Amino acid sequence: MEPFSGVNSSCRILVNCHHQPWPLKNVRRVHLNLRRKNPSVSYPDILRYRGDLKYFSTDQNSQNASNLYPVESNFQHKIQDLQSTYTQLSCQTVLPSEGEVEVFLRGCLNVAQSLSLNVSSSVSCKAEAASTLLTLNHSKSKHKVCQTSPEVEHIIQSTSELAFSIIKHPNVFISPKLLKLYVAVQAALGWPDTLPEVFYLYSHKPVPLRNTSPIRYSKPKPNLFTNAIPQDIAKAALETAYTGKAYKSSRFVRQALLPISLLTITPFAIYTLASQLSNWQTSMDAHTARNVAFLGMMAYLGLTGTVGFIAISTSNDHMNRVTWAPGVPLRQRWIREDERAAIDQVASAWGFRESWRRGDEEGEEWDLIKEWVSRRAMILDRVELMEGMN
Template identity: 45%
Template sequence: MEPGRLTICRKCLTALRLPRRSSLARLTVPLAQPKTGRRSISARTHNERLRVTIATQVPRKQPVQVLESLLVAARSAHTVSLQDLNALHSRILELTNTALKPEEGKVPAEQRVLYVLEQLQALANSLIDGRDPETAGTRTTEKATSATSALLGSVNTRAYPSFISKASLLNLTSEKAEELLRHPNIFITPAILKSYVDLQTLLHQPSSLPDIFDLYARKPIPTESSTGTVTYTTPSPSKINSAIPTPTANLALSSALASHNLPLCLDIITTTFCSPAYRRATLFRRAALPLSGLAILPLGAYTLSQTFATTFQSTMSPSYATGIAFAGIMAYTIHVSTIGYVAITTSNDQMDRVTWAQGVPLWERWIREEERAAVDRLAGKWGFVAREQRGEEEGEEWGVLREFVGVRGMELDRAELMEGME
């Protein structure tokens, strides 16, 4: 045998030429490459070594032991889930009771109510996402390693009590949060209202939002007196402070749109964007700066006119030049402001399906633009998405929406603004 050459038996050479598609072919590769200088092996010896290699590298399955381990894990999962459900139920009741029953004769503080709502939201997240309730602020689940992973993965529902389940805990969280805001001693602030809307949006239960929005504007304000008694004062639902904040109203409308409930969407728009308090708040927010500028405009124009009359001219008397400069400054400012006001109030690039009807004053369009945008958003959600199909919607709900739009001084799918009707 020449040095540097390999001697392979015929059967091994045939196995090497086969396509490597099976585990048997892969296992023959390391045995078919002997080192240089070794003797050639026979076919019988090669087959014996191949069987030994397959027996040592391919482990045997043990179905009985795997099944027993799964059963043990399932039993432990049921136990942990049952303890977690009871702990979550107790924690929800404990949180609401501590907020509804503070020290004798005292009104619950805003921070305490916010803490309770945040904890309820954390518990709801732990139920929905399947996290450990210990991370959500629970106190009695130190031995629990998975809050709802076993709850979501379990198939044996008979291990849970009939009155405690994932759905019942979520419903209990929603009910307790609503009970918290309806309590007469709790004053609903914008932060508390925002936290409540976040919680109900997370739970997909926005049905109580219109009533809570109306309660936000009309609920008596509790005041703690020096003697320890609580007195209540009736607020005005038309005041600026009674307006629902715009981010909160948009979040509530998004939650109602997700539930695909048209009456609920209309109620939310009515109690938020259509309320007199919201219009007053919008007027104050948008017109405060322009009206302040118009109020100080005459004084500023007269000051500038005197400066121009005494410094930049010498052909006219100072009083006559001051009058001409004052008239020019006022005329220029008023005309430019008027053009800007008309441009702002008549802009319609943001309108999609809902536009203003003819005869609606420009100032009212400016103040009610957010209301129109909310109705436009609702119409876009309820109607056809394709532009070529718009105007073909039918049904009772679409008729109710069209009537609601008409009563509000708007038009739905104006013919001259539709696709192909220019």
């Protein structure tokens, strides 16, 4: 493999620009094989939630890994400015406004995005993923994988800790806008470890009361539907978001409240309509005609509504790899559909993209995913629904 332009001739870089939230199986095997051959060498982990997989292979005479990550001095100044801003916000005797916290988080986001651009600008993506993987798999033992420079690791860690500290501060109210900014910061940095805790604080953190001295806090109501994680953010933490009571309550209010309200007033509307129709006939008395019309229309609507609900809750045309296990109640299938769809995306991103190769995945991680799916009353790759099995 020829070295990429803009990179030292003694260094080879593999960048997979394809979106892959989970490590590819072949890359993971190479990574494990290299670790077994050189147990004393530390290898970098996959940058989760970043989308890009970056592996760096250097010769023994290559320059330091920090040359691949040119760290400008202004990054240190930005970190110092963020630290001073955090000190000012945390030491205030009054509650910081949402705008001040938003400006602080946007500063963290600018640092994260600038760092990502600085890293990506040092290399150019010119090789196909398959060819580079084959080249890496046949590489000689003189190549090794190097870690990110300590300066970059320090900047990433400092920015992540500052964002987490401000969002966790007791005097900061976590609004949906601030939560979205925080998730964007951690996603750009590749540090999603704090997302579940922040999602938990979103609905359980005490709410600071304004115009109180000293500052007092009100007890939150975590199961209230307004405390549900927004859907575009909830996919980052399934355990804390989709499986929570607040999200289920929110889904019920958003999608089922109006139909149930209409269903509640339907008998009264049908009774009124039947009473009016009974006056337009002469074959029987008005009382009997009203009862017959009322029972007939109620039976028709009840039958068609039940069949429609069963058809909607049991349809699987929109399911890719994860389906419901037999015996799951229809009500649970509907209320947990977003959870199943998110798990389906995770499984589809991890496994093979070709439909005819599904079922050939193997490895400890894949077995863990299958067990994780089965514990949620779901089935990964049901045989009768796979291509060529029906």
